Amino acid sequence: MFTGGEWRILQRSIGISAMHMQLLHNNQVVMFDRTDFGPSNLSLPFGRCRIDSNDIALKHDCTAHSILYDIGTNIYRPLMVQTDTFCSSGAVLPDGTFIQIGGYNDGDRTIRTLSPCITNDCDWIEHHGYLNERRWYATNQRLPDGRIIIVGGRRQFNYEFYPKGSGDDNTYELNFLRETNDRQENNLYPFLHLLPDGNLFIFANTRAILFDYRRNQIVREFPRIPGGDPRNYPSSGSSVLLPIQFSVNPGRFIEAEVLICGGAPQGSAARALRGNFVLATPMCGRLRVTDSNPAWEMEQMPNRRVMGDMLILPTGDIIIINGARSGTAGWELGRHPVTIPVVYRPNEPSNQRFLLMRAGSTARMYHSSAIVIPDGRILIAGSNPHINYSFTNVRYPTELSLESFSPPYLAPEYDNLRPRITACPEIINYRQTMSITFSVPEYRSARQVSVRILAPSFTTHSLAMNQRMVILRVVEVRQVVMWTYEITAVGPPLAEVAPSGYYLMFLVHDGTPSSGTWVKLQ
Structure with a gap:
């Protein structure tokens, strides 16, 4: 297929x-x-x-x-x-x-x-x-x-x-x-x-x-x-x-x-x-x-x-x-x-x-x-x-x-489901509760939203070194105004789970990801 x-x-x-x-x-x-x-x-x-x-x-x-x-x-x-x-x-x-x-x-x-x-x-x-x-x-x-x-x-x-x-x-x-x-x-x-x-x-x-x-x-x-x-x-x-x-x-x-x-x-x-x-x-x-x-x-x-x-x-x-x-x-x-x-x-x-x-x-x-x-x-x-x-x-x-x-x-047919991060912290801390604001035209449900941080890889010879994704714990999602929502999430618990440094933060809504926003974990 x-x-x-x-x-x-x-x-x-x-x-x-x-x-x-x-x-x-x-x-x-x-x-x-x-x-x-x-x-x-x-x-x-x-x-x-x-x-x-x-x-x-x-x-x-x-x-x-x-x-x-x-x-x-x-x-x-x-x-x-x-x-x-x-x-x-x-x-x-x-x-x-x-x-x-x-x-x-x-x-x-x-x-x-x-x-x-x-x-x-x-x-x-x-x-x-x-x-x-x-x-x-x-x-x-x-x-x-x-x-x-x-x-x-x-x-x-x-x-x-x-x-x-x-x-x-x-x-x-x-x-x-x-x-x-x-x-x-x-x-x-x-x-x-x-x-x-x-x-x-x-x-x-x-x-x-x-x-x-x-x-x-x-x-x-x-x-x-x-x-x-x-x-x-x-x-x-x-x-x-x-x-x-x-x-x-x-x-x-x-x-x-x-x-x-x-x-x-x-x-x-x-x-x-x-x-x-x-x-x-x-x-x-x-x-x-x-x-x-x-x-x-x-x-x-x-x-x-x-x-x-x-x-x-x-x-x-x-x-x-x-x-x-x-x-x-x-x-x-x-x-x-x-x-x-x-x-x-x-x-x-x-x-x-x-x-x-x-x-x-x-x-x-x-x-x-x-x-x-x-x-x-x-x-x-x-x-x-x-x-x-x-x-x-x-x-x-x-x-x-x-x-x-x-x-x-x-693909364009997923644009109505695509979240857009409008505000998030530039620096996140371990175990820290944080708020991220996003907009999406066709919101489904809180169960369909996740927050992920991705450490970009150094890629050579079929090996993507240091590549890493951590899915953060979501506490709640609430509506702020029409099409705009605030999600509360918790930073990684330990540096063993996610070493400190720069990550791309993505929101995924109903299988459709936002563009990534840079955050620094420390």
Whole structure:
């Protein structure tokens, strides 16, 4: 069943292939690729050039490999990045500063920062050699105390923290990563989620653990995901922590569920190198990690997919977008682009959760990315399945375009049900009661209204890091005047449920979301 949605090209070319993307709280998006595969199609301004004797492709480069895109104006400008950001990670600090972590070659121990600005003078600041270890294909997670934990990477079976100077500057071994590292290294970009009890869910290859990073201790090991198919890079499935809803009683146990979908079967990379492109798995695994005896619930997607991106929509549903039907991640190793997004509805009966969306026309293969933006659209860019920028004589040319996908909830027929936030606090506190005013032409009932906060993701390589949705407790909804209502809600109970920082607040009325409003949780 195809249920709609609308595709739109925003820019035919942004000059770079957006391998990595992060939404900032000033409604700008930072995008970047890598610095060492030749010149991009976007020049640096004012005659600036990057001089890098360590670069393996171009030691004198006057083109940009990063941009800052403004959603409201659909305008972008080049940024200057010095060291190689290839296959790196990122997170946003509580104050809104974007922290970019590691990469390849001369960038593998580098930390880069970008502070949001309303002028055109903000740019990358780089701190070379800051990291204890090389962080190439590492994953990170924001923690309740405001730090970032950085886990794994190629041949790195350990973790460390950012920032230093907080009394914890060391590197800590995590033998679980060594155990799950096969010859294809199917534990790169491990899936990492902060759970409401303060521990971490870590998934690598086919195994998952509950990990207490404060004590460097594995609390428990979960059952292996059924089927035996690895899900991490280069098999490149995707993972999401489903929306968290906390109880009326702040002391009551809070449930958490993880969803993992897609990926390439064991041995797919080696077989693709020989020209045999194995079909991706159509299977998803869902695990309620807070159960006393958790077991995977397996579900089949309508289509097979490797290198797909999973994002939490304002409604709390999950969209799966981008990727391929066969092959695996890596240079020239994917085949048969999947251009049909799928929406997964976690609260529906198990046989009614998947909906097929309208197909796009652009192949988004290896090194594509996607994020949710404040108006509820999905921003999609990238695809660079080749070592260099290759636009001709290749099966899937390097893709420089930027486009959006509007899910069906943005269709005009839902405008009468769409709430519009007219007033809400800019700062919200834990356990704080707050009032939000909204208008809606066709109000249904208080039972049809919910308040959600969404932490935007850093998306790269099929993994949306630090993505998180918390559904707030609603106390009451009352009418103020015609078409205008006031909803009283309560902020998250703990930083373990929602780490401090910037979130998009959405109201959802009868399945139709408002546009997001930025709030700062502290």
